[in-house]
Amino acid sequence: xNDVAERLRAAARMAHIEPFEVMEIQTLAREVxxxxxxxxxxxxxxxxxxxxxxxxxxxxxxxxxxxxxYTSALGLQPLRExxxxxxxxxxxxxxxxxxxxxxxxxxxALLLAFxxxxxxxxxxxxxxxxxxxxxNFARTLGAVPxxxxxxxxxxxxxxxxxxxxxxxxxxxxxxxxxxxxxxxTLVTPDEVASLAALTREKGAALLADEIYHxxxxxxxxxxxxxxxxDVLVINSxxxxxxxxxxxxxxxxxxxxxxxxIEVLAQNLFISPSTxxxxxxxxxxxxxxxxxxxxRRAELDARRRFLVPxxxxxxxxxxxxxxxxxxxxxxCSRLTPDSFAFARELLVEAGVAMTxxxxxxxxxxxxxxxxxxxxxxxxxxxxxxxxxxxxARKS
Ligand SMILES: Cc1ncc(COP(=O)(O)O)c(C=O)c1O
Numbered sequence: 001x002n003d004v005a006e007r008l009r010a011a012a013r014m015a016h017i018e019p020f021e022v023m024e025i026q027t028l029a030r031e032v033x034x035x036x037x038x039x040x041x042x043x044x045x046x047x048x049x050x051x052x053x054x055x056x057x058x059x060x061x062x063x064x065x066x067x068x069x070y071t072s073a074l075g076l077q078p079l080r081e082x083x084x085x086x087x088x089x090x091x092x093x094x095x096x097x098x099x100x101x102x103x104x105x106x107x108x109a110l111l112l113a114f115x116x117x118x119x120x121x122x123x124x125x126x127x128x129x130x131x132x133x134x135x136n137f138a139r140t141l142g143a144v145p146x147x148x149x150x151x152x153x154x155x156x157x158x159x160x161x162x163x164x165x166x167x168x169x170x171x172x173x174x175x176x177x178x179x180x181x182x183x184x185t186l187v188t189p190d191e192v193a194s195l196a197a198l199t200r201e202k203g204a205a206l207l208a209d210e211i212y213h214x215x216x217x218x219x220x221x222x223x224x225x226x227x228x229x230d231v232l233v234i235n236s237x238x239x240x241x242x243x244x245x246x247x248x249x250x251x252x253x254x255x256x257x258x259x260x261i262e263v264l265a266q267n268l269f270i271s272p273s274t275x276x277x278x279x280x281x282x283x284x285x286x287x288x289x290x291x292x293x294x295r296r297a298e299l300d301a302r303r304r305f306l307v308p309x310x311x312x313x314x315x316x317x318x319x320x321x322x323x324x325x326x327x328x329x330x331c332s333r334l335t336p337d338s339f340a341f342a343r344e345l346l347v348e349a350g351v352a353m354t355x356x357x358x359x360x361x362x363x364x365x366x367x368x369x370x371x372x373x374x375x376x377x378x379x380x381x382x383x384x385x386x387x388x389x390x391a392r393k394s
Contacts, residue, residue, distance in 0.1 A: 016139045020132060021358035025342060029352040040374060040382040043352040045181060047299065047325060047373040049242045052291040054282045062278030069274065073265040074258075075102025075250070076277045082284055083250055091223045099229065099252050101261055104272045106211045106236035106249035110137050111268070113232050113251065114173075116260045117205050118143035122172040127158045128360030129328065129367065131181045131209070135360075144170065149362040152318035156183035156328070160194035167202065174199055176224070177209035179216060182359050182369040183328040184321025189222045196227040207232040211249070214240030214292070216323040217300040230254045237276075239324070240292060241283045246276040299325050302372040302379060309383045310370065313390065325372050328359075332366040334390060342368055349389035351382045 022043050029039045050056075074080065077097070084097040103109040110133070118124065120142030126134055128147030135145035148166045150156050163174050174195055178187040192208065199206040208224030210233055225233050236249035253261055265271075282288055306327060307317050316330035335341035342355040356367030372379060 013139060013142070017136050018132075022354045025346065025352055025354055028343065029346060032347060032350065037350050039346065039350045039352055040378050040385070041352050042370045042372070042374065042379075042382060043354045044373065045239075045324075045326070045371055046244050047242065047295070048375065049295050051243050051246070051279075052241070052283075052288045054285055054288045054291075055241070055243065055279045058282035059275050059279035062275055066274070066278055070271040071274050071277060073262050073269070073271050075100070075272055076274075076281075079277050079281055080250075082281060086284060087223065087225060087252075090220075091225065093223060093225045095225055095229075095252055098258060099255060101251050101253060101258070101265070102272050102277060103249045103251060103265070104269050105238060105247045106209065106234045106251075107133065107137075108247075108265075108269055108272070109234045109236075109249050109251040110134060110209070111140075112261050112264055113207055113234065113253075114138055114141055114143065115264050115268070116257060118172055121170060123168055123170040124173040124175055125158065125163050125166055125171060126175045127156065127177070127180065128362040129156065129182055129356065129364070130360055131177060132358050132360075134175060134209075143172075146171070147360045147362065151362075155185040155187075155319050156180060157185055157187040157191065158195070159191055160198045163195060163198055171202065171204055173205045173207060175207045175209065177211075178221060178224070179212040179321070179323025181212065181324055182326050182354075182356075182367075183319065184212075184324040184326045185319055186216065186219075186221055186322055187224075189226060192224045192227045192231075196224075196231055200230070205232060206230075207234065209234045211236040212239050212324040215296060215299060215325060217296075217303060219322060221323065225252055232257070237280050237283060240296075241280070241288075242292070242295070243276070243280070243283075246273065246279065248272055248276040248280055299372065302374075302376055303327075305376050306370065306372050306379055306383075309379070313383065313386055315368075327370045327372065328356075329368055329370060330366055331368050336365065338365050338368050345386065345389055348392075349385040351385050351389075 025043045080097040080100040083100045087093045087095040123144045127150045138145040233252040237243040338355040354369040356364030
């Protein structure tokens with residue numbers, strides 16, 4: 001068998017794994033920039049802030065003083081303990097450090113959770129619209145993601161009632177994300193408790209993605225860890241702590257799963273990044289938190305500017321986002337096709353946003369996600385460009 005195309009043919013699973021659309025838009029944006037045009041980047045889920053200085057300094061000190069060997073697959077013990085203290089102090093939930101597992105970003109945590117719980121053919125219920133990689137983690141393992149269409153009536157969140165309605169004999173897991181990407185909405189603690197009760201009744205697992213915790217405006221989110229130690233909770237140093245490129249996250253897992261996840265993590269990752277773990281030890285220091293809280297206030301100011309500005313342009317924002325840094329806007333009054341709209345807006349007006357297609361099959365053509373990851377002056381520029389673009393089209 002010497003034909004290269006045949007020898008390197010794609011595994012069957014690749015037929016079901018779509019490109020991450022936001023990365024495609026970013027590539028197109030770079031091409032537009034290479035042609036000399038300025039682009040306002042509102043596509044990628046990553047704010048313009050750099051990693052806080054105390055965290056960077058901690059990394060530098062560690063590089064000088066610590067051996068950069070593998071750590072335990074579960075993570076550095078002092079970091080696991082520091083994370084456990086956050087749950088006690090910030091959320092008033094007692095979580096033993098033995099249930100905290102440090103991971104290579106929440107992406108690794110999601111893969112590990114799915115990997116130890118889902119067999120081929122098992123179904124996981126998730127909100128649609130939702131974060132696209134979750135579907136593809138499931139598919140990579142041969143499991144089946146079942147998107148449950150959600151809308152403004154449930155603040156774009158899965159409820160126990162919806163989960164019950166979409167339950168099948170193959171359902172093994174329910175997943176929520178709070179605040180959600182792309183909608184920035186939160187699930188209420190009552191709803192988490194109902195979902196936990198439902199998964200117990202049905203013999204399935206509940207997993208809560210809390211990676212945007214810390215980035216909520218006007219309220220502090222409560223953790224799904226409150227609902228019981230059988231709930232898997234996933235979090236990350238990427239978003240609130242602004243460490244996307246360091247690739248570090250964590251998970252809280254039921255005591256029964258610690259060893260199983262350790263074994264899979266040893267095999268898939270050996271250990272999370274050692275330097276990133278030493279850096280993360282500085283994340284909870286008061287001087288780091290002071291920097292991060294200032295940035296949270298800045299993100300809130302951007303949100304308060306952007307939501308009414310988008311509405312004045314003709315976008316609909318049925319539920320005002322309370323967290324993360326996204327507005328999931330209804331663009332159906334402006335275009336029948338959000339995919340073509342996002343591309344035209346980028347090429348003709350120099351504003352990059354993500355079409356709804358990335359987030360599922362629930363009316364993606366009516367929606368775009370706009371990330372307020374740029375300073376207000378740049379958001380003002382984007383709004384002015386969109387206004388001129390729409391005027392030219394009408
Ligand atoms: C909802 C959600 N979960 C998980 C991730 C993965 O983040 P990381 O692997 O950087 O922790 C992202 C990234 O944007 C996200 O939006």
